Amino acid sequence: MERHEYDVVVIGAGGAGLRAAIEARQQGKRTAIVCKSLFGKAHTVMAEGGAAAAMGNVNPNDNWMVHFRDTMRGGKFLNNWRMAELHAKEAPDRVWELEAWGALFDRTKDGKISQRNFGGHEYPRLAHVGDRTGLEMIRTLQQRVVALQQEDEKLHGDPEAYIKVFAECTITRLLKEGDAIAGAFGYWRETGDFVVFDAPAVVLATGGIGKSFVVTSNSWEYTGDGHALAMLAGANLINMEFIQFHPTGMVWPPSVRGILVTESVRGDGGVLRNSEGRRFMFDYIPDVFKDKYATTEEEADRWYDDQAGNRRPPELLPRDEVARAINSEVKAGRGSPQGGVFLDVSTRLPAAEITRRLPSMHHQFKELADVDITKEPMQVGPTCHYVMGGVEVDADTGAASVPGLFAAGEVSGGMHGSNRLGGNSLSDLLVFGRRAGAGAAAYIDGLARRPAAAAGLVEEARAEALAPLERTGGENPYEVHHELQRTMNDLVGIIRKSEEIGEALQVIEKLKERAKNTASAGSRIYNPGWHLAIDLRNMLLVSEAVAKAALLREESRGGHTRDDYPGMSPEWRRKLLRVTLTPDESGVNVEERVQPSMRSDLISLFERGELEKYLTEEELAEYDAAVKES
Amino acid sequence: MGYKAKFRVWRGEGGEGRLEDFTVEVNEGEVVLDVIHRLQATQTPDLAVRWNCKAGKCGSCSMEINGKPRLGCMTRMSTFEEDETITVTPLRTFPVIKDLVTDVSFNYQKAREVPSFTPPADVKPGEYRMQQIDVERSQEFRKCIECFMCQNVCHVIRDHEENKPNFSGPRYFIRIAELDMHPYDVADRKEPAQDEHGLGYCNITKCCTEVCPEHIKITDNAIIPMKERVVDRKYDPLVWLGSKIFKRQR
Known part of the structure; x- marks a missing residue:
């Protein structure tokens, strides 16, 4: 069997994976990047709006503290505050670093990086390139990897001496010796041949889980691999009940349902209307945000030119609020003909300005829906977009509870609390990708001996992967997948209730049995039916984690809305739901953990009046003491 | 339906x-x-x-x-x-x-042959100042989604396997043009484009531009301007004289 030895194996080649790999290599570690698609195709390319970083280029009042507050508010104070702090402090440096690696962001008049408005961000904060920021980011990181390889070629005569990309290669198991990570096992998609990586450190950067839902902005790769691999290796997940439904996905034609319509449309002036022509978001401003959002169309429209004198338009509320509002309008019978609402920029900006600021949206609607967004409104509705939950990690190093295991980006949990702000994902990838790469490097430096994968593990992994090919006459993996997607979409979707989640869990149990009996026709060479059969294990484990956590959390907060528990509860804010694998690997358990209190200098950044909406009396007393002390 | x-x-x-x-x-x-x-x-x-x-x-x-x-x-x-x-x-x-x-590995091989962005040594991250109009030229080329259809359709390699070693193809001509037009890139991009990447093989049939799903004007905005500059340089008598004089010092 093909075998490679590395210091660090990074699984995933999106923004977080590439940034982690670059860091590990820059710290002198031999690094492998293993990814399911071709190099440069990862899901990050689909990010449109921008990377949030308080550089203060457009509004000099912006700084890390304002960004930190916005992030905590967006996550309804459930965020890991240390991660939110590091993120807000380090994002500007990470963006500037990209520029030094060749990224070309849009500019302000004085030649700095331009920044755009986005939901939940108090000031214009998103560094961007039109509406294709993710592409710019992935290309810049990809080209940085190439630059390092060119350096290595000069120094060592081999471009792949210190950093190598293993593209179209899927990892199905992490290997351990005792408690510690010893490597990873996978297969080449191209040939179906197996491959083992011996490495003391593994960085998970596999992104999200959207492929467990029918209507999603996510690509086929988002099967929750990292989430599942982490649990199978003994690590914990947190916050799995929180899933972001992006308010604006395409709703027509059916085949593109769910494809993302960037929030920049609203950031740049687009408005949401129902079938009666009403800007309905004014009816949905929640109490916790009452003081920050305009109550009339006139004030909202003035804000685009004068942000100091006016409050923000409610179209720019955090994503969870907007998604729920759209859902309610459609349910109330005020939706658009194709089952969404109208998002209109055509009456708000001149046509030339729309095509300059939103070129890929213009292109996407023209090509896929035959709609010219400079002339008519778009129809949009919520789409499964992002999972806030993920591997529980140490904020500073990205280390999971399993020695040698690290995670960064969407696959890690905590940073975004119960709801992520738009633009905070691209900056998250950079900040915590770098930290996880550095964390892995430091971990290796402290090792006395490299662990070696326990005997038998590789053989077990091989048998598990081959099983669907060796069965005949079993289940069609495409059918099992489709039923899972329907179940999660309908029963554990944007609005949840106890009976429906319970029903979903029953279906998942049945699907788990069926998934054990899938059969894939054809050879091992580039066989998508076989690949899907293998991915089902991960999707089912992760779906069970989502459903079980969603059932337990009896409140509504951010990306978790319970019809039967509509309020937000300060007691629940103190609780994190931690998911682990059952000992026989057949399912997951969920347990409550206490959320650590915020450090006093950080909590002092908030007004008491705001905290009263979120915290328990006990926590407020701690706050009063902290303020008194300072 | x-x-x-x-x-x-x-x-x-x-x-x-x-x-x-x-x-x-x-x-x-x-x-x-x-x-x-x-x-x-x-x-x-x-x-x-x-x-x-x-x-x-x-x-x-x-x-x-x-x-x-x-x-x-x-x-x-x-x-x-x-x-x-x-x-x-x-x-x-x-x-x-x-x-x-x-198997599109040809393209990744060619990508590695284009020297990376080379900024001046004394500019620190955060200090870059560029005007929108100056970055837009390179931004057009950075819209490339690497679908490799321009590479696929280019007749220089589509029917001529033997040209592949000496020809990087349209995708990498726009990469070179992008770096050449980057306000902070200081590397020489013109001569290598001709000598190492095979710009001269292109006879401007615009097949690449026609198939580009991003509507990048590969031929008009990248290849032709680079060809002109290569020519300017090669046949400019002052540049010729300069290169003779400075060659020995290098």
């Missing part, structure tokens, strides 16, 4: 293959990639195709549809007649791995 379409799809691996006929359901608003996916789910579970974003942003699902390079996700079924047989084949310029999936 739906109808049964006739599809003819190239299937094969290990250097052998043939066109196979299918009759498959098509619904309103669908694209060719949707139909390929329906084939996978209902008739041929092991039909190999690359795809990711399904929104024309990642450049994975490049294929030849009725002989023309297209993104499967951006080719609407409504552009064909209902009784038309639609033929789907892999990109011709690259070796087939299986079915519609080709």
Whole structure:
């Protein structure tokens, strides 16, 4: 069997994976990047709006503290505050670093990086390139990897001496010796041949889980691999009940349902209307945000030119609020003909300005829906977009509870609390990708001996992967997948209730049995039916984690809305739901953990009046003491 | 709404293959990639195709549809007649791995041969100051989604395997142009473009520009200006004299 030895194996080649790999290599570690698609195709390319970083280029009042507050508010104070702090402090440096690696962001008049408005961000904060920021980011990181390889070629005569990309290669198991990570096992998609990586450190950067839902902005790769691999290796997940439904996905034609319509449309002036022509978001401003959002169309429209004198338009509320509002309008019978609402920029900006600021949206609607967004409104509705939950990690190093295991980006949990702000994902990838790469490097430096994968593990992994090919006459993996997607979409979707989640869990149990009996026709060479059969294990484990956590959390907060528990509860804010694998690997358990209190200098950044909406009396007393002390 | 379409799809691996006929359901608003996916789910579970974003942003699902390079996700079924047989084949310029999936490693090899962005040593991160109008020229080329259809259609390599070692192709000409036009790049891009990347092989038939799904004006905005500058440099008598004088000092 093909075998490679590395210091660090990074699984995933999106923004977080590439940034982690670059860091590990820059710290002198031999690094492998293993990814399911071709190099440069990862899901990050689909990010449109921008990377949030308080550089203060457009509004000099912006700084890390304002960004930190916005992030905590967006996550309804459930965020890991240390991660939110590091993120807000380090994002500007990470963006500037990209520029030094060749990224070309849009500019302000004085030649700095331009920044755009986005939901939940108090000031214009998103560094961007039109509406294709993710592409710019992935290309810049990809080209940085190439630059390092060119350096290595000069120094060592081999471009792949210190950093190598293993593209179209899927990892199905992490290997351990005792408690510690010893490597990873996978297969080449191209040939179906197996491959083992011996490495003391593994960085998970596999992104999200959207492929467990029918209507999603996510690509086929988002099967929750990292989430599942982490649990199978003994690590914990947190916050799995929180899933972001992006308010604006395409709703027509059916085949593109769910494809993302960037929030920049609203950031740049687009408005949401129902079938009666009403800007309905004014009816949905929640109490916790009452003081920050305009109550009339006139004030909202003035804000685009004068942000100091006016409050923000409610179209720019955090994503969870907007998604729920759209859902309610459609349910109330005020939706658009194709089952969404109208998002209109055509009456708000001149046509030339729309095509300059939103070129890929213009292109996407023209090509896929035959709609010219400079002339008519778009129809949009919520789409499964992002999972806030993920591997529980140490904020500073990205280390999971399993020695040698690290995670960064969407696959890690905590940073975004119960709801992520738009633009905070691209900056998250950079900040915590770098930290996880550095964390892995430091971990290796402290090792006395490299662990070696326990005997038998590789053989077990091989048998598990081959099983669907060796069965005949079993289940069609495409059918099992489709039923899972329907179940999660309908029963554990944007609005949840106890009976429906319970029903979903029953279906998942049945699907788990069926998934054990899938059969894939054809050879091992580039066989998508076989690949899907293998991915089902991960999707089912992760779906069970989502459903079980969603059932337990009896409140509504951010990306978790319970019809039967509509309020937000300060007691629940103190609780994190931690998911682990059952000992026989057949399912997951969920347990409550206490959320650590915020450090006093950080909590002092908030007004008491705001905290009263979120915290328990006990926590407020701690706050009063902290303020008194300072 | 739906109808049964006739599809003819190239299937094969290990250097052998043939066109196979299918009759498959098509619904309103669908694209060719949707139909390929329906084939996978209902008739041929092991039909190999690359795809990711399904929104024309990642450049994975490049294929030849009725002989023309297209993104499967951006080719609407409504552009064909209902009784038309639609033929789907892999990109011709690259070796087939299986079915519609080709070995595009040639492109990654060429990417590594273009020296990376080279800023002046004394500019620190955060200090870059550039005007929008100056970055827009390079931004056009950075829209490239690396679908490699320009590489696939370029006749210099499409039918001439022997040219591949000496020719980087349109995708990498725009990469060189992008760096050349970057306000902070200090490396010499012009002579290598001609001498090492085979710019001279291009005879401006604009096939690459025509297939670009991002509508990048590859020929007019990248290749022709670079050819002109290479010529300026090579045949400018002062540059010629200068290069003779300074050669010895280098």
